[in-house]
Amino acid sequence: MKCKYCGGEVGLEESVCPYCGKPNDQAVRHHREMASFRRRYAETEAAVVGKADHYARIVPRMLIILLLLITAVVTYAISENTYGYPEALRRSRAERNPQPIMETLDKCLEDRNYIAFSSWLTYHSIRCYNGPFEGYEDLQWTAEYYKDFVLAAECVFLHGELDEWEKENTGYELRRLCQNLERFLETEERALRNVETEEHREALENMSSDVMEMMRVFFGLDGEELAEFLTFSEARKTAYLEGVMQDA
Amino acid sequence: MRETGKRKPSSLLIKVLNVLTVLVLLAAIFSITKLVTELRRSFNREPYSNMEYNLQDENYGDMIREYYNRGYDVDPFQSVHEEEYRVAEYADAAFRHLFYESAGDEEQAERMKERMQSAREGTGKLSVSADDVDALLDSITVYPNKSAS
Secondary structure, eight states: OBOTTTOOBOOTTOSBOTTTOOBOHHHHHHHHHHHHHHHHHHHHHHHHHHHHHHHHHHHHHHHHHHHHHHHHHHHHHHHTTGGGHHHHHHHHHHHHSHHHHHHHHHHHHHTTOHHHHHHHHHHTTOOTTSGGGGGGHHHHHHHHHHHHHHHHHHHHHSBOOOOHHHHHTHHHHHHHHHHHHHHHHHHHHHHHHHOOSHHHHHHHHHHHHHHHHHHHHHHOOOHHHHHHHHHSOHHHHHHHHHHHHHHO | OHHHHHHHHHHHHHHHHHHHHHHHHHHHHHHHHHHHHHHHHHHTOOTTOOHHHHHHTTBHHHHHHHHHHTTTTTOGGGGTTHHHHHHHHHHHHHHHHHHHHHHTOHHHHHHHHHHHHHHHHHOGGGHHHHHHHHHHHHTSOOOOOTTTO
């Protein structure tokens, strides 16, 4: 650029003209503007760096907190529901390798050990609605109530001397026996309608025969007496059996 | 001025975050410890056995119930209370032997007798309980088969 006084060549950084010595106004303004730009640049840089530093200190902490929080919540939730894990594990193993379980179940049926049959299914948490054990669906619930009925009968008869509290509650096991008898008869009737194989039909008939015989052998209920007993309400059934046991 | 003004709240926030991190870390440690404990307890579910209590109470019915609830003969914890479980098995077989014998089902009665013998061998020092079961069964009134007679 040129000096406005002498027309000599003068640079933007030169505050006076090297030819005439007069002040270079543009250079002065330039210096002022540059100083202002530098100040604003420094301020902006400080703000940006400060903000970046701020986030760099906060964001990782927040991520760590979030991660730990998720870990704490998830592990706590899992730990509250561990009770069923062994059963789930057994079920998973049984479904992955059903053959040995099915062999045992068939052996139980062959031996007419329906309590063991039901216990095996329960222990391995097997539900026969679908999957490899679907073939046992028609027997599962009948066997379950058969087991409950027989176990209730064993509880009624197989105990030592009762204390006062137990004497007052003797009706409990008899009531359970009656409840399981009703449930057994309902499920057995349903199962007989849906049974798929002769072997399973025979198993159902054997269970039914055992239950009826048990009522005869231990409570003297047979034929018409048993048919009439089965029409009683649950409470009346319990009271009736209590009476039979007291007479005995 | 602006920088120092910004740093103060952020350092306070960071202190709060640090405290929170420690708290959440403690919570995570607690949860993980709880999970490990619960898993161990779940897979070693032995302490809930009532076998000994029921044996003392001569409550053989509930012993049989636990015997079957523990998978009949597969649960590894049966070995912890081996003799109690054999007493339960004996009681179950003896009750059902009495039933099948009274019902005239000789095949099943024979099967139960075999189970009784095998279970009695495992009762060890609790064989006296097997004798108690026999005495209990002797005291039960069974009704004769009218059609058979």
